Amino acid sequence: MGNIIPKKVSFNLPDGKEVTIETGKLATQAHGSVVVKVENTMLLATVVAAKEIKEGQDFFPLSVDYQEKFASAGKIPGNFFRREAKLSDYEVLISRLVDRAIRPMFADEFKNETQIVINLISGDDKNMPDCYAALAASAALTVSDIPFQGPISEVRVAKIDGKYVVNPERQDLTRATIDIILSASDDNINMVEGEAKECQENELLEAIKIGHEVIKMQCKAQQDLANLVGGKILTKREVPVAEVDEELKAEVKTLAYDKILAIGRSASEKQERKEAFDAVAKATMEALLEKYGEEAFDDTKKANAKIYFDKLKKNTVRMLILEEGIRLDGRKKDQIRPIWCEVDYLPSAHGSAIFNRGETQSLTSLTLGSPNDAMLIDNALENYNEKFILHYNFPALSVGEIKPNRGPGRREIGHANLAARSLRQVLPTENPYTIRIVSDILESNGSSSMATVCAGSLAMMDAGLPIKAPISGIAMGLIAEGGKAAILSDILGDEDALGDMDFKVTGTEKGICACQMDIKIDGLSYELLEEALMQAKAGRLHILGEMAKTIATPRPDFKPHAPRIKEMIIDKSYIGAVIGPGGKIIQDIQARTGSIISIEEVGDKGHVSITCNNAAGMQQAVDEIEKITFTPTVGDEYDAVVESVVAFGAFVKFKGKSGLVHVSELDHQRVNDVAAVVKVGDQMRVKYIGNDEKTGKMRLSKKALMPRPERQPRD
Numbered sequence: 001m002g003n004i005i006p007k008k009v010s011f012n013l014p015d016g017k018e019v020t021i022e023t024g025k026l027a028t029q030a031h032g033s034v035v036v037k038v039e040n041t042m043l044l045a046t047v048v049a050a051k052e053i054k055e056g057q058d059f060f061p062l063s064v065d066y067q068e069k070f071a072s073a074g075k076i077p078g079n080f081f082r083r084e085a086k087l088s089d090y091e092v093l094i095s096r097l098v099d100r101a102i103r104p105m106f107a108d109e110f111k112n113e114t115q116i117v118i119n120l121i122s123g124d125d126k127n128m129p130d131c132y133a134a135l136a137a138s139a140a141l142t143v144s145d146i147p148f149q150g151p152i153s154e155v156r157v158a159k160i161d162g163k164y165v166v167n168p169e170r171q172d173l174t175r176a177t178i179d180i181i182l183s184a185s186d187d188n189i190n191m192v193e194g195e196a197k198e199c200q201e202n203e204l205l206e207a208i209k210i211g212h213e214v215i216k217m218q219c220k221a222q223q224d225l226a227n228l229v230g231g232k233i234l235t236k237r238e239v240p241v242a243e244v245d246e247e248l249k250a251e252v253k254t255l256a257y258d259k260i261l262a263i264g265r266s267a268s269e270k271q272e273r274k275e276a277f278d279a280v281a282k283a284t285m286e287a288l289l290e291k292y293g294e295e296a297f298d299d300t301k302k303a304n305a306k307i308y309f310d311k312l313k314k315n316t317v318r319m320l321i322l323e324e325g326i327r328l329d330g331r332k333k334d335q336i337r338p339i340w341c342e343v344d345y346l347p348s349a350h351g352s353a354i355f356n357r358g359e360t361q362s363l364t365s366l367t368l369g370s371p372n373d374a375m376l377i378d379n380a381l382e383n384y385n386e387k388f389i390l391h392y393n394f395p396a397l398s399v400g401e402i403k404p405n406r407g408p409g410r411r412e413i414g415h416a417n418l419a420a421r422s423l424r425q426v427l428p429t430e431n432p433y434t435i436r437i438v439s440d441i442l443e444s445n446g447s448s449s450m451a452t453v454c455a456g457s458l459a460m461m462d463a464g465l466p467i468k469a470p471i472s473g474i475a476m477g478l479i480a481e482g483g484k485a486a487i488l489s490d491i492l493g494d495e496d497a498l499g500d501m502d503f504k505v506t507g508t509e510k511g512i513c514a515c516q517m518d519i520k521i522d523g524l525s526y527e528l529l530e531e532a533l534m535q536a537k538a539g540r541l542h543i544l545g546e547m548a549k550t551i552a553t554p555r556p557d558f559k560p561h562a563p564r565i566k567e568m569i570i571d572k573s574y575i576g577a578v579i580g581p582g583g584k585i586i587q588d589i590q591a592r593t594g595s596i597i598s599i600e601e602v603g604d605k606g607h608v609s610i611t612c613n614n615a616a617g618m619q620q621a622v623d624e625i626e627k628i629t630f631t632p633t634v635g636d637e638y639d640a641v642v643e644s645v646v647a648f649g650a651f652v653k654f655k656g657k658s659g660l661v662h663v664s665e666l667d668h669q670r671v672n673d674v675a676a677v678v679k680v681g682d683q684m685r686v687k688y689i690g691n692d693e694k695t696g697k698m699r700l701s702k703k704a705l706m707p708r709p710e711r712q713p714r715d
Contacts, residue, residue, distance in 0.1 A: 007228040011221045013038075014166050014214065019132070021225055023143045032144025034225075035121075036136040041129050042072075042122035045136035049114040049146045049237075058303065060106060061113040064099040066091050066133050068120040068380035078378050090379055092413045094130045097154070100191045100518055101134045101183030102141070105149045110239045114146065123381050126169045131156035134183050135218055142222045143229050147236040152190065153218035154183040157211040159196075159203065164210045178203060180515070182211045186219045188522045192503075195421040198511030201533040205526060245304055251291070252308040255284045260313050264320045267330025270359050270445045270492070271400065281309055314498045322484045328494055329358075334535055336474075336490045336542050337446075341454075341550040343462035350562040351463025355455035357490065357543075359445035361398075364455035366463045368562050369434040370596045370611035388424055389436040392416035392452055398444040415449035419473075422506035422514040423456045426468045432565040432609055435465070446492045447475030453506050454547060463562065464555040471513055472543040473506035476536045480521060480528070487532045489539040500524075505536040509544060564618055568608040574629040575599055575606040589624050593617040597625075627656030632688045632698065637705065642682045650678045652686060652700060659698035661686060668703050 006024040013019060019038045027033035030046040037043075067087060070077045079085055087095065098118065106114075116137050120129050134154030141148035158168045159178035173179060180194025189212060196204065259280045263273060288305055289297045320326045325333060337358030346352035351366035374385035392415045396403035408416070419439065427435075437459060439452035450473035457471045477491035478501040488495055496502050501524065503517035558564070570578070578599060579586045586597055595612035608625060612618040632638070632655075640652035640659075649662040661684070663671050671677050678684070686700040 007225060009221045009225045009228065011217055017167075019135075019218075019221075021135075021139050021221060023139070023225060023229060030140075031146055032140040032142070034136055034139040034143060036132050036139065038127050038132065040122055040124035041120070041127040041132070043118055043129060043132055043136040044121050045116065045118045045133075045140040047114065047116045047137070047140045047144055047146060049144075050112045053111045054113065057111055060103075060111050062099065062103055062106070062116070063114070064095045064102065064116045064118075064137070066094040066098060066118045066120075066130075068123065068129070070380045072120045072123040073380045075380060088379055089413050089417070090377075092410050093417055094133050096410055096414050097130070097181060097183075097191070097193065098134045098137050101152055101154055102137055102148075102150075104190055104520060105152060105185070107147060107149065107239050109241055110147055116140070120380065125381070126171070128156065128167070128170055128173070129381075131167050131181055135222075139222045139225060142226050145235065145237050147239050150185060151219045151222040152183055152185045153215045153222070154181060154191075155211045155214050155218070156181050157207040159199070159207065164207055166211060166214045178207055180204070180207055180211070182208055182215075184212050184215045186216050188519070188524065189517075190519050192515060192517040192519075193418075195425065195514040196512050197425060198508055198513060200511055201530060201537060204512060204515065204533065205530055208529075209526065242304075245301070245308075248288075248301065248304060249308045251288065252284060252305055253312055255287050256280055256309060256312060257316065259283075260316045261320070264317050264328060265326055267328075269329070270494075273328060273494070277313065281306075284309055317494070317498055318479050318481065321479055321486050321488070322481060325486070327488065328492060331490075333486055334489045334538065336539055339543065339546040341458055341547055343458050343551050348561070350559055351459040351461075351465070353455045353458035353462055355451050355458060355547075356443075357446075357451060357454075358492075359443055360448055360451050361441070361443035362439045362448060362451040362455040363442055364437060364439045364452065364459045366456075366459040366465075367436045367438075368463065368558070369436065370563065370565065371432070371434060371598045371600070371609045372596055372611075373434040373436075375434075387431070387434045388420065388427060389434070390416050390420035390423065390452075390456065391436070391438045392419060392449070393438070393440045394444070394448060395441070398441045398448070415452065418449050418504065418506075418514060418516050419452040419456060422453045422471060422473060423460070425513040426457070426460075426471050426508065428466045428468070431465075432567050433465075433563075435460075444493070446490065446496065447473070447504060449473070450475050450504055450506065454543060458547060458551060461551050461554040464558040466554050469508040469510065470544055470547060470552070471506060471508050472540050472547060473504060473514075474536055474539040474543060475502065475504045476532055476539070477502050478524075478528070478532060480524070485528055487528075487535050489535055501532075503532065503536070505533065505540060507537075507540055509541065561613065563611045563613050564615070566610045566612075566618055566622055568610070568622070568625060568629075570606040570608055570625070570629040571631065572601060572604045572606050575601060577628050578606075578608070578625055585628070589621055593621040593624075595621040597621065630655045630657060632657060634688050634690055637685060637687050640684055640686045640700070642678050642680055642684065645675050645678060645680060647674060649674060652684065654686070657698070659686075659688075659700040661700045661702055665689075665699070665701035665703050668706060668709055 006022050008022040010020040021034050021036050023034045027046045031048050033046040035044050118133050138151045142151045156167050158165050158176040160172050160176050178196040178199050183191040263276045339357045342354045349365040350368045353364050355362050374387045375389050377384050377386050392412050394412050437456050441448040453473035460467050475491050477488040477495050477499040479486045480500050500521040501519045506514045594617040595610050598609045600607045610621050638654040640654040642650050643653050644651045649660050684702050685705050687704040689701045690699050
């Protein structure tokens with residue numbers, strides 16, 4: 001290998017599976033690169049950061065892209081170009097998980113553009129690569145000179161057959177009652193996301209604790225790798241610390257503090273509050289300009305003044321909540337904003353609902369479709385049809401802004417996923433439909449994703465879907481400082497920005513169905529987290545109660561204009577007969593009955609799904625398929641029609657089948673002339689008595705169903 005001397009560390013997961021992290025072999029011109037390997041699964045993570053900050057830049061441009069190469073699974077992409085295209089929704093979701101785990105670990109002053117790329121370069125059907133992505137990203141940062149305040153790592157914890165399993169294999173996840181991914185440093189949890197089948201709060205906490213213990217081991221392995229690399233890697237780039245203009249900072253406080261305090265105590269609404277804060281900011285800047293003069297109050301001083309004002313506003317509002325228990329809109333810490341709901345709002349939809357909580361509103365529609373409407377998921381490691389689809393739209397109008405509509409971004413995809421995995425937990429066990437739910441957010445001031453869960457639950461009940469239970473969601477916040485803590489129920493958008501933790505919890509009356517937590521402070525105790533979860537439970541139950549005032553249980557039937565689906569199981573040998581040559585027969589049935597028919601081969605059976613808006617058309621389609629797939633049973637009786645008459649009997653037809661009633665089976669008495677007894681078009685009841693030994697054709701009998709004549713006594 002020439003002068004290449006890779007460095008490698010390894011550790012074992014609780015189940016004994018070995019994980020290795022290697023650096024120095026691939027992508028050595030990147031500022032940091034590693035390959036994480038577990039069995040046949042390999043992830044290559046690279047990181048590059050600009051050496052200088054772009055002029056005028058006041059934010060941290062971090063991008064994280066996770067992509068699964070199709071070659072990693074021995075596949076060629078199925079798209080037109082036969083190459084990897086833009087990230088799939090699944091890849092976007094994994095990118096978001098890594099981003100949320102990594103982003104808090106950079107100093108506020110570090111604003112150099114940074115790009116993290118994680119590629120699945122080898123995959124297998126056992127190991128889930130998503131739970132190793134953040135480990136790979138963190139390791140690449142740890143062995144670089146980029147000022148990363150890690151390491152961190154990420155694991156999946158699932159409860160399977162009553163036991164907690166870290167990074168379980170793919171096939172075992174189907175039995176999981178809890179499935180979460182969490183990230184943490186050696187000391188602190190910073191992100192949790194997952195789903196559950198109505199688990200309890202203490203079960204979720206136990207899963208987090210178990211996962212954190214494994215993460216600590218993974219963080220140590222990363223540090224060991226950095227020590228092996230040594231040299232300049234152990235010396236991170238210096239992060240310039242902005243000098244504080246104490247005079248300017250004090251002047252901003254003098255000019256703005258009392259006004260900010262007054263607004264914080266005014267219990268105003270979102271737009272009124274925003275305008276008031278903007279007015280104070282403008283007045284403060286004008287006063288500073290007058291004090292310092294145009295030349296002295298240059299762009300740098302203006303930028304610093306804005307930073308000091310924003311920090312002052314944030315700290316003032318935080319202290320109001322912590323010390324006086326006053327929230328921006330005047331609510332108590334555990335108080336939920338007013339809720340109103342409406343169902344059946346859209347007359348042409350198969351189900352619809354409006355959920356309005358405070359200044360957040362979701363208009364949600366539900367459409368029932370056939371199995372043919374399922375969404376094809378074609379990823380490197382998975383290929384299947386998804387029958388439950390949830391789309392979430394967040395137009396700029398919902399916050400009173402103007403922005404071009406360019407389709408869903410990563411935030412919209414993430415919010416849709418959280419709502420979808422929540423609602424999926426309460427879907428009917430037997431569901432022949434493809435279900436599409438669309439949540440259009442028309443107003444937003446605090447957790448539109450949780451509004452989507454509530455509106456989605458209402459819409460499913462309005463549609464008549466027999467869901468297992470109603471489900472709701474709530475967004476919670478936490479402010480902790482100086483030994484004091486305030487847990488906030490149903491947070492506002494402003495409270496989300498100024499808080500130390502925001503977490504969303506969805507669930508039914510029985511338990512939690514999904515969660516998403518982003519923890520922004522160090523040293524959050526499990527006791528405080530448990531308290532927050534219990535307060536979230538109380539809020540979730542309150543919201544369920546408000547929803548029940550509108551609709552508490554699913555409607556007994558679908559809407560009159562909603563499609564009906566009939567499912568049939570046929571023998572595998574009949575699939576070709578139903579489809580016909582070139583699809584001729586199935587297309588003819590669909591055209592004449594107005595139905596949509598799909599057939600799927602499952603084992604030795606064919607699963608037929610018929611979708612139709614018309615009851616008569618549905619029945620006609622069912623009858624025609626039954627005729628094609630009907631298999632007579634010896635001993636059964638059937639109503640038949642005579643098709644032709646011959647000297648040795650009559651050919652009859654019943655349920656799409658043909659058979660012969662031999663002359664000897666027409667009557668107990670001898671029949672000399674068949675044409676004298678039956679004619680074409682006659683109806684007769686026949687019994688299937690067996691098959692002809694030579695031809696294998698059905699033998700049918702009319703006389704078997706006729707009373708035998710009494711014997712005449714002999715003279």
